[in-house]
Amino acid sequence: MSKVYKQVPFAAIVKCPTKNNQSMVTGNWRYLRPVVDKATCTECKLCWISCPDATVDYSKDNGISFNLEFCKGCGICSNVCPVGAISRVPELDFDD
Amino acid sequence: MTLAVAIDAKMREITVWTRGVTLAKEARDVATLMAKAGGSEGLYVQSFDNYVDLPDRIGVACRSYARLSPEPIETYYEYENYHPDVVVICEDTMVKGIDVLAGIKPGTVVIINTARDPQKLLQYLSPKDKLQNVKAIATIDANAFGAGILLTFDGTEGSGDDTTIGAGVGAAIAGAVAKATGYVKLDSLVRVAVNKDAVKKGWDKVVVLPICGGEAFSCGLPENPQEIKWK
Numbered sequence A: 001m002s003k004v005y006k007q008v009p010f011a012a013i014v015k016c017p018t019k020n021n022q023s024m025v026t027g028n029w030r031y032l033r034p035v036v037d038k039a040t041c042t043e044c045k046l047c048w049i050s051c052p053d054a055t056v057d058y059s060k061d062n063g064i065s066f067n068l069e070f071c072k073g074c075g076i077c078s079n080v081c082p083v084g085a086i087s088r089v090p091e092l093d094f095d096d
Numbered sequence B: 001m002t003l004a005v006a007i008d009a010k011m012r013e014i015t016v017w018t019r020g021v022t023l024a025k026e027a028r029d030v031a032t033l034m035a036k037a038g039g040s041e042g043l044y045v046q047s048f049d050n051y052v053d054l055p056d057r058i059g060v061a062c063r064s065y066a067r068l069s070p071e072p073i074e075t076y077y078e079y080e081n082y083h084p085d086v087v088v089i090c091e092d093t094m095v096k097g098i099d100v101l102a103g104i105k106p107g108t109v110v111i112i113n114t115a116r117d118p119q120k121l122l123q124y125l126s127p128k129d130k131l132q133n134v135k136a137i138a139t140i141d142a143n144a145f146g147a148g149i150l151l152t153f154d155g156t157e158g159s160g161d162d163t164t165i166g167a168g169v170g171a172a173i174a175g176a177v178a179k180a181t182g183y184v185k186l187d188s189l190v191r192v193a194v195n196k197d198a199v200k201k202g203w204d205k206v207v208v209l210p211i212c213g214g215e216a217f218s219c220g221l222p223e224n225p226q227e228i229k230w231k
Helices: A046-050 A076-080 B003-007 B024-040 B118-122 B128-133 B169-181 B186-192 B196-205
Strands: A032-036 A056-059 A063-066 A086-090 B012-019 B044-049 B061-069 B086-089 B108-113 B134-140 B207-212
Touching (some): A032 A063, A046 A056, B012 B024, B012 B169, B024 B044, B024 B169, B024 B186, B086 B169, B108 B169, B118 B134, B128 B134, B134 B169, B169 B196
Parallel strands (some): B012 B086
Antiparallel strands (some): A032 A086, B012 B061
């Protein structure tokens, strides 16, 4: 009576998030927000590769942007940036 | 209604919000100092960390609790302060994105460790409907006193804390909490803290902004914050 492997739901009993895991929002861990200077940015995407939480988004039209709902503010993006385009600004300087 | 509210009607609950690892020890010191000072005045006290938040990770929101009561505390099996009387925020960015006011009782005092304008921080506090229950917002720039922050894993998850209690900014925040709430006297707090100077500075430098109906009071600051009447 054993099930074949294909019938077992993926990730056992936890529903696998397809994009954002809304039950584990980590944006409120951050106290310094990454801000990219579009004029300096060369779009080398080193930050996009290095972000441990995949919160750096890239599009051809808008360039580099950040998913601030999940960015923990670890600062790796600003450290790896070869041209220093990403600065870290205190979170309370923003109204949103 | 939780068990704590039903049984221990006179118990006052203090919730201290902090960032994991980086400020966890200082937040635990605030709760421990308030409990120790209250205990030395003959109050019945409890003080503990939030087990749910452990193990704490760097920057993650976590809580420490203290309970003070003039009568023996019968609430043993509730491990969180679901309805705090006092909310202490050890790092000012925590007003954003975290429901620090969840479950507060009417007449709650919020103490924030910040160098910023309390009027501006008021707009971030959530949930918004609980702002009606806030009596006053007290701010203290404890980081400016140069007391320092102790980084240690002592005292987490039930292990003993061999470090000194109240040597860093936690002592200054505890001084501010004591003055803004009036729960313990300055003398008893100074007696239990290691950094006595920071406690006195926290007591002296705390700024209280009375809140009425979720908005800042317009008629200026009272002489003694303990005499603010809750409407």
